[in-house]
Amino acid sequence: MKTVSALLDKQWYERYKRISKLNIRSSIYDVTNRCNLRCKGCFFFSSGEDMAASEENDIHKWKEFIDKEKERGVNLAILIGGEPTLCLDRVEAFYKRLPTFCATNGIIKVPRDRFPDMMVGISLWGDSEDEKILRGKDVFAISSKNYEGDPHTYYLYTITPKQIGKTEKIIKKIQDTGLKVHMQLLSNDEGVDGFSWKTEELKDICSEMDDMLDKYPDTVISSKYYHKIITTGQMLGRPFGWNECPSVTEPLDKRNPKPKHLIHFIRWASDLKTMHRCCTSETRDCSTCKDGAAHMSWVMVNKRAHMESAESLQNWIEVYEMFAKLYQFIPW
Numbered sequence: 001m002k003t004v005s006a007l008l009d010k011q012w013y014e015r016y017k018r019i020s021k022l023n024i025r026s027s028i029y030d031v032t033n034r035c036n037l038r039c040k041g042c043f044f045f046s047s048g049e050d051m052a053a054s055e056e057n058d059i060h061k062w063k064e065f066i067d068k069e070k071e072r073g074v075n076l077a078i079l080i081g082g083e084p085t086l087c088l089d090r091v092e093a094f095y096k097r098l099p100t101f102c103a104t105n106g107i108i109k110v111p112r113d114r115f116p117d118m119m120v121g122i123s124l125w126g127d128s129e130d131e132k133i134l135r136g137k138d139v140f141a142i143s144s145k146n147y148e149g150d151p152h153t154y155y156l157y158t159i160t161p162k163q164i165g166k167t168e169k170i171i172k173k174i175q176d177t178g179l180k181v182h183m184q185l186l187s188n189d190e191g192v193d194g195f196s197w198k199t200e201e202l203k204d205i206c207s208e209m210d211d212m213l214d215k216y217p218d219t220v221i222s223s224k225y226y227h228k229i230i231t232t233g234q235m236l237g238r239p240f241g242w243n244e245c246p247s248v249t250e251p252l253d254k255r256n257p258k259p260k261h262l263i264h265f266i267r268w269a270s271d272l273k274t275m276h277r278c279c280t281s282e283t284r285d286c287s288t289c290k291d292g293a294a295h296m297s298w299v300m301v302n303k304r305a306h307m308e309s310a311e312s313l314q315n316w317i318e319v320y321e322m323f324a325k326l327y328q329f330i331p332w
Contacts, residue, residue: 007310012317019320022329026076027069028267028279031084031091037105039125039135044082046189047281053271062093065272070097073264076327078293079103082270085110091118101327103156105135106143112150119328120153122179125186126160127170134160134192140173149178154221154326156292160186161201162194164208171212175219182221182326183209184292185230189284197290206231221332223322225315230295233287236305236312242286246297247279260301296323 004016033050035042044050056062069077077098084091085108094100095118102110106122125131128138147153155174159167167183174181185205188195209227213220233240246261252275253261267276276282280291299306299319306316324330 002307004307004313007307007313009310012310012314015321016313016317018330019317019324022324024076024324024327024329025073025264026078026262026327027074027265028078028080029094030081030268030270030276031079032082032087033270034086035081035083035105036086036107037083037135037137037139040192041125041134041186041188041190041195043187043189043281043284044080047283049269049276049281050082052276053269053274055270056272059089059093061272062090063097066093066097075099076101076329078327083108088114091115099328105139106146107139109146117152117328119326120147120150121156121182121326122147122153124155124157124170126158126163127166130160130162134195144173144177144179147177147179152328154180154182157181157183158186159183159205159209160188160195161197161205164201164204167205167208167212168215171216171219175216179219180221180332181219182292182322183212183227185290187280187284187288187290189281202231221322221325223315223318226292226296226299226319226322229299230290230292233290235298235302239287240289240295240298244298245278245286245289245294246301247291247294249275249277251275252277262297262301293323 005013008016033055077094077100079091079094079102083105084102085104091102095115101119103121110120122143124140125134131138157170171181186195206227210224213222229235238244244259247265248261249266250264267279269276279294280289296319299316300323303316306312325332
């Protein structure tokens, strides 16, 4: 059997040791069913998950729930919604108990006197033209002013097919705000006309994402192996989909055989009782899902499969490092 130490030189082995100690145990929480936007293609609303459960409004019950989540072994709370910043008391309840990541559209600024080092990920859907079509307004124009220069914030740039040849303009704008950026692809859950991917477009955007990483290594948090996987839907000759996805809520996971998956992962609805199937939506076609976190996790839980060669294991390390940086387990 090949071992990690035999495959890696000293430098790569030190990088491996740094991430191998992390033992990340994440879960996802719908903080609220409400949002101050209604984006076309948002899986939360397109799948009716905003109607799946009534919000728990008692902040004491949120605190009790979070304490139990901590006892369950969760060490990374990923807050989504709806829009979490509409309920900062709930966000604060997480922040005071667990390492917390808050996904937001950036319209409301997280007050840093209250959340000095909480990692914030701002959603960005293409350029201003795309955002006006999909989100009703140029959200970047607002969020970039709210978070300019914030060391604990990055943009989650969801690239659409209309962005081919335009990504550098966005990356430069983000660089000018003093923020980092991570890239993923639009899944277009609501089939908005002109926003679904074609095979040739995926090849083109993969090349473009690689180019952006080469040109802006201090701004772009990514890896070329991740680009390849998210654009092809393939890892080591295996297709991504329901039978492979690692981000399925553990108590609801009846797959047999069960694939490698995130340990104790649950996505909770805002009533603190209802569980959603996975990190995205029950109505999404898994074979076309392009969720970045799910694909990163897919790589991360399959370390042994990447131990066929030094290059393959290095690819695995780079993806794990990328995930750890995005959720503040290691520095940028």
